[in-house]
Amino acid sequence: AQTVTQSQPEMSVQEAETVTLSCTYDTSENNYYLFWYKQPPSRQMILVIRQEAYKQQNATENRFSVNFQKAAKSFSLKISDSQLGDTAMYFCAFRTGTASKLTFGTGTRLQVTL
Amino acid sequence: DTEVTQTPKHLVMGMTNKKSLKCEQHMGHRAMYWYKQKAKKPPELMFVYSYEKLSINESVPSRFSPECPNSSLLNLHLHALQPEDSALYLCASSQDSGGATDTQYFGPGTRLTVL
Numbered sequence: 001a002q003t004v005t006q007s008q009p010e011m012s013v014q015e016a017e018t019v020t021l022s023c024t025y026d027t028s029e030n031n032y033y034l035f036w037y038k039q040p041p042s043r044q045m046i047l048v049i050r051q052e053a054y055k056q057q058n059a060t061e062n063r064f065s066v067n068f069q070k071a072a073k074s075f076s077l078k079i080s081d082s083q084l085g086d087t088a089m090y091f092c093a094f095r096t097g098t099a100s101k102l103t104f105g106t107g108t109r110l111q112v113t114l
Numbered sequence: 115d116t117e118v119t120q121t122p123k124h125l126v127m128g129m130t131n132k133k134s135l136k137c138e139q140h141m142g143h144r145a146m147y148w149y150k151q152k153a154k155k156p157p158e159l160m161f162v163y164s165y166e167k168l169s170i171n172e173s174v175p176s177r178f179s180p181e182c183p184n185s186s187l188l189n190l191h192l193h194a195l196q197p198e199d200s201a202l203y204l205c206a207s208s209q210d211s212g213g214a215t216d217t218q219y220f221g222p223g224t225r226l227t228v229l
Contacts, residue, residue, distance in 0.1 A: 033217075043223050044220060045157070047217060047218075047219060100147075100170065101170065102159070104157060106156060107154075107155075
């Protein structure tokens with residue numbers, strides 16, 4: 001069975017600073033996909049970034065980037081130049097290559113302050 | 115356009131009521147999902163429809179009845195719910211189910227309160 005662990009229940013960062021959210025996972029599969037979703041107080045789950053396990057290059061989306069360490073089964077999210085609108089719950093999620101089911105971590109609540 | 119819409123936004127119902135949640139997407143996706151999310155918890159998968167057929171039922175009680183009338187629409191029929199069923203119900207869709215392009219896009223959710 002796959003598990004996803006987010007060890008930081010809450011984090012805080014000042015506006016314009018950089019913050020890194022941690023995620024580790026456990027799987028025996030070789031083909032899988034990893035995701036970061038954010039869920040602001042408005043509650044809609046929004047896809048932030050996606051990483052294919054077979055790709056060595058870390059995914060980036062504007063101010064969001066990941067540090068994917070396949071051997072360590074680590075998938076951290078770096079948010080650069082944090083903005084107030086980044087305040088949200090962030091969920092790390094995992095899916096095997098052929099399955100449709102997403103396995104979510106418990107989430108990290110990020111607060112961006114002035 | 116990665117929009118999934120859900121209606122209603124809020125729903126309050128009694129334990130003897132029958133109500134339905136609706137989800138719609140116009141992205142040509144062939145897989146649709148229902149999730150239940152309790153406060154401060156991650157979403158829990160309930161059902162998956164792939165090409166309009168139910169492919170996954172995560173042992174959900176029969177008081178929740180999904181329906182996929184066509185590839186763009188997904189309903190969740192509710193009957194005889196319990197107060198513990200109060201939660202945010204999220205719908206999601208993806209291009210395929212289990213394929214390489216299977217990135218799920220979520221709707222804004224329906225906040226359900228059972229009295």
